[in-house]
Structures are given as C-alpha cells and as structure tokens.
Amino acid sequence: MNRFILFFHNTGSPPWFYRFSGKLIPWLWLGFAVLTVIGLYMGLFLAPPDYQQGESVRIMYLHVPAAWLSMMIFGLMAIMGFIALVWRIRVMEVLMISSAPIGAAFTVIALITGSLWGRPTWGTYWVWDARLTSELVLLFLYFGVIALYNAYDEPRKAARAASLMAIVGVVNLPIIHYSVLWWNTLHQGSSIGTSGSGIHPSMLWPLLIMAIASKFFYGANLLSRARLQLLKQDHRKRWVRELL
Amino acid sequence: MLSVSELSFERYFERVFEPVSFEVSAGSLLLVTGANGCGKTTLLRVLAGLLEPSEGELNCRQQPLYAGHNPAIKDDLSVTENIRFMMNFMGTRGNQDQTALCQQVIDKVGLSPVAQQEGRTLSAGQRKRCSLSRLLFCAESLWLLDEPYSNLDPEGIALLDSIMSAHLNAGGACVLTTHGSLRPEGFALQECLLISGRAQNEWTTT
Amino acid sequence: MRGAFLALLRRDFLLAYRRRAELLQPLVFLLVVVTLFPLGVGPSPQLLANIAPGVIWIAALLATVLPLDSLFRSDFEDGTLEQMALSGQPLALIALARTVAHWLVSGLPIVLMSPLLAMWMNLPDEGVPVLLKSLAIGTPVLSLVGAIGGALTVSLKRGGQLLSLLVFPLYVPLLILATSAVSAAVAGLPYGGQLGLMLAGMIGALTLAPFATAAALKLSLS
Secondary structure (H helix, E strand, O other), rough: OOOOHHHHHHHHHHHHHEEEEEEHHHHHHHHHHHHHHHHHHHHHHHOOOOOEEEEHHHHHHHHHHHHHHHHHHHHHHHHHHHHHHOOOOHHHHHHHHHHHHHHHHHHHHHHHHHHHHHHHHHHOOOOOOHHHHHHHHHHHHHHHHHHHHHHOOOOOOOOOHHHHHHHHHHHHHHHHHHHHHHHEEEEOOOOEEEOOOOOOOHHHHHHHHHHHHHHHOOOOHHHHHHHHHHHHHHOOOOHHHHOO | EEEEEEEEEEEEEOOOEOOEEEEEEOOOOOEEEOOOOHHHHHHHHHHOOOOOEEEEEEOOOOEEEEEEEOOOOOOOOOOOHHHHHHHHHHOOOOOOOOOHHHHHHHHHHOOHHHHOOHHHOOOOHHHHHHHHHEEEEEOEHHHHHHHOOOOOOOOHHHHHHHHHHHHHHHHEEEEEEEEOOOOOOOOOOOEEEOOOOHHHHHHOOO | OOOHHHHHHHHHHHHHOHHHHHHHHHHHHHHHHHHHHHOOOOHHHHHHHHHHHHHHHHHHHHHHHHHHHHHHHHHHHHHHHHHHOOOOOOOHHHHHHHHHHHHHHHHHHHHHHHHHHHHHHOOOOOOHEEEEEEEHHHHHHHHHHHHHHHHHOOOOOHHHHHHHHHHHHHHHHHHHHHHHHHHHHHOOOOHHHHHHHHHHHHHHHHHHHHHHHHHHHHHHHH
C-alpha cells in the first residue's frame, strides 16, 4: 500500500485517529492562543480606528473571521459528509456532525457581532442587510442539519442523513448567498477581494491573523469533540477499554 | 446463488447478530431460526440489499425477491388493483397477458371472493396471501421470505409449501425465517441458527 | 423503465382520486392563509397590492410543504417503498414519479387558483400573468426540493415540523426571484431575467433533486 492510501486507511480507524488527534490537539490550542493574543493586540491596540466608523470597526476583527469560518465549516461539512456517504468512514461521519455545533456557534457569533456593529453604524441592532440575512439563512441550514441528526435514533444513520442534508445545503448556499445579495444591494461592498484589497495593511494583518486563529480553534475544538464522540460510540469496544 | 461469509450487521455500535456464513445453491432452501430479537429480519434485509453489511462478504448473483413483514398493500386499492400495480411495476415472468395472469394468481391464492374489495377490508391472513401472490408471477429466482407462515391458516400454509416446492424444483432457491413453531414440511433444508450479538456481549462481560 | 414510471403515476392518480376530498385541503389552506393577510394588515388596496406577490408566494410555499410530509410516508409505512426500491427500477425514477404526481395534484391547482388570489390581494393586472408564470415555473421546484426533505424525514415519527425547517431555507432564492419578477412586472420593468433564472433553477432541480431524494430514500429504508 502506498503511503497516501495507508494514511487514508488509518485515519478511518478510530483508535488510530484517537491517538493521532490526541497528539495534534495541544499544538492546535497553542497556535490558537498565540495567534489570538497577537491578533487581538494588533487589532485592538495597534490598528487605527476607521475614519468613518471610528472605534466600532474593531468588532470586525471578531465578526469577519467568525463569518468566514461559519461558511467554511458548512463547506467542510459537505465535503466530509460526501466522503462519509461514499466510503462509509465512521471517523468522517463523526467529524462532520461534530463540526455542526461549532459552525452554528460561529454563525451566531457573526450575527451577534454584526448587529452590535450595526447599532452605532445604522442606529439599529437589526437591518435586513444582505450578508447578515444570508448568515441567518446559514444558521437555519445548520439548525436543519443538527435537528435532523438528533431526530434519528441510530447514530450512523443519523450522521448519513445529516451529511446528505449538508450536501444539499451546500449546493444551495451560493445560490442563497447571491440571491440575497441581489435582493438587497443596499449593503457595504465586499472589502477584501481576490484582486487587490481596499483595506489598509494595518487593519488587514490583524484580520488575517484572527482568521487563522479561528481556524486553529475550530481544529482543536473539532478534534476534541470527535474524540469524545468516538469514545462514547465505542465504549464497549476493546480499544476504549484498554485506553481507560 | 447466494454466498455469505462472516456476515454481520451493527446497530448502535453493537452486532445485531453474530457473524454467519452459509451458501445457498439453486434448488435449496435455507431456514434461518433463532429467538425473537436475534436479528432474523435484519439478516434478511441485509441479504435483500436494504442494509449494508458491517462486516463480512455478501455475494448475490441477482436481485432477490424480498417479502417482509409489511405486505405492501395499499388500503385504497382493491386486491386486483394492488396485484396489477405490482405486476406493472416489478414485471412478470414470461409474456403472459397480465389481466389473465392476474385473475389466475388471485384464484390460486384464494382471494377471488374479495378480489374487488379494498385493501383495508382484508384480514391479516388475506393480506399475507395477497403479498404472497407475488411469488406466483415474479421473475426473481432467489426468494427471501420473512416469517412467511405467520397469519396463514393450514390451507394457506399448504399453498405456500406447494408454491415453494414448485419454485425449488424449477431451480430457484429460498431463504426463510421462522421463530420455531411453524417449519416448512417435506423439504430438504439447511438450517442457520442466528445468535443475537447483544446476548453474546453480555455473556462475555459477565 | 417507462412502464414502471407510468404504472406508478397511474397508481398515484388512482389513489389521489380515491381520496379526492383530501386534494382540496392544500387549496383551502391556501385560501385561508391569503385571507388572513387583509384581515391582519388592513384592507387598504394599495398596501395589499404592494405585498400581494410575497403573500401569495409564501402561502403557496406553505401549501406545497403541507402535503410533502405524506409524499412518501404511506408507501414507506405499508412496505410498498421497500418493494419498489428492490424492484430493480432506479430509485430516482420512483422519486421523480412521486414528485411529478405530487406537483400535478397539489402544485398545479395552486397555479390555476392564483388569479383568484391575485384579485383578492388587489394585484394590478400587469402582475397577474407573471404571477402565473412564476408559480408555473416555481412550484415544480418547490415539489422537487421538498421531496428531498420528505424523503429524509419519512422514517421519523413526527417529521412535519422538521421538514419545514429543512426545506424553507432552501426556498429562499426562489421566493426572492419570483416575488421580484412579479413586482417588476407591476412596476413596468423587465422581468425576463428573474423568470430565466427560475427556469434554470427548475432545470437544475429536475436533474439533481431526484438523485438526492433517491439517496435519502435509500437511507430511510436502511
């Protein structure tokens, strides 16, 4: 077996995954802690206030990474769900469903920070702004996946149903996103594009650092959740009994 | 026709039944026995392809016919309409005229007095007969019958036995489950005793 | 394959005919929901005309989702679904046939009844043909996408509410496009783009949704 297939095969085995992720998690937490401290310091103290929005722009360093991550996690859930459905890898099922609460939490964070930012900017906590609205729809999609998982009794069947829902959701997500954008064109233009950035480096760097820090958080949190889930599922199996 | 090795199925991360191996060749009948809850229905659903085996191998030449606990009868359709729909949807063997074939099948299973009645008026035994009528026109050569004797009267049991023996003589094969009291009479049969996976676990831990 | 498709359609029409009283339920539901709006927001003709596209579309959305819970349920519970799944016919075909039947008995009547609703809601005449077109294109999408939800929740005891939670977010783009097409027509603006996008959505749903529904059915049967 070549190395790649072996890695794939091993990752699918819960005991191997348990050991491997156990080694990885401390490093992920460390990365998260270091980057968050740097990012927050840069964002809250070094970066200048916005000339239009003033100090409230600093919410962006929390809001934007949360919003990015909420979309990324849904996409990852669909990919993991696809792998789980096609190859029946239990670790993938567990990873997929363990991602859902984290993704939903980040969506909620994005919504709350968004409306906190909206209060001084628009004078009201909630405006049917295109991006906030599509975050809200994304939250409903997360709720759908989680509710579907909880509605099934058999965990593996539940995970496969949730995976299918995540895939259906991810096909719709860009359509929802663009239709909502189009529905409400009265919103702030996207500041960070692929070609050149309209944002000053002193504000961009903390933003990017916070975005990476949030990914470390996701990784560490996800692996911890997945490990716990696997232990619960396999509590009668020998590898768990030997471990505990 | 069907070969199975070390096959088992997991639910809630436990084996429903301990791994089984057997082979069913043309003209033979396999009787799956075991206590209630030992996974007979689950095994048959795995063999039918509704469930995917968790361990082991399952080799099945062609799609088998599966007759489960649910008789697949629509309450709002008459017996004739129900059978005609099954014929249209699943196909029949040979190129016989379906109207005539349907009449023939209904006569054979003894449902002609209720042929025009709606499904909801049928008794449990009549439902069973109606669902067994598929055996008379289906093209599949491997039959998976889950508790085929339940709810049938002695006459119905004799009818089922005669249908099965004709099928086996024609080179078909049959897997059927029973929880004990009623067994197919006068067949050369293999037997497979299923052991509940959960019971096994309890024995090993205590 | 065509034989099986037609056999299933024929059976579904027969079943719908035997239970024809139930066919009226979604339509009456639609009428009741639309009636509630003038009572709730006041009978001002201008206000009603403004919200008419949204109200009619949301009511149509609710009325299509209502019967979705039973789309596969009776076949699932009496064992017909597993027999059909094992018959060797592709499950996507079964899903498509059920969806087509569902649309013909519950979506099409909604389309046909929409001019009446438009009149009640005081929608200007220019909007009515576009409303009809948008519903004619949109309700099949509602049925096709909703069938995925129906198939995912068919093995659950109470799937109704969960089903709405699953499918309503997916209906967002359709609702936006359809209502804006009608509003554009009323305002005398071009609306071809919205309808074209909806048509594209319908073709996409028609090609992809039956496969997702089939996968969901297979999962529900396991």
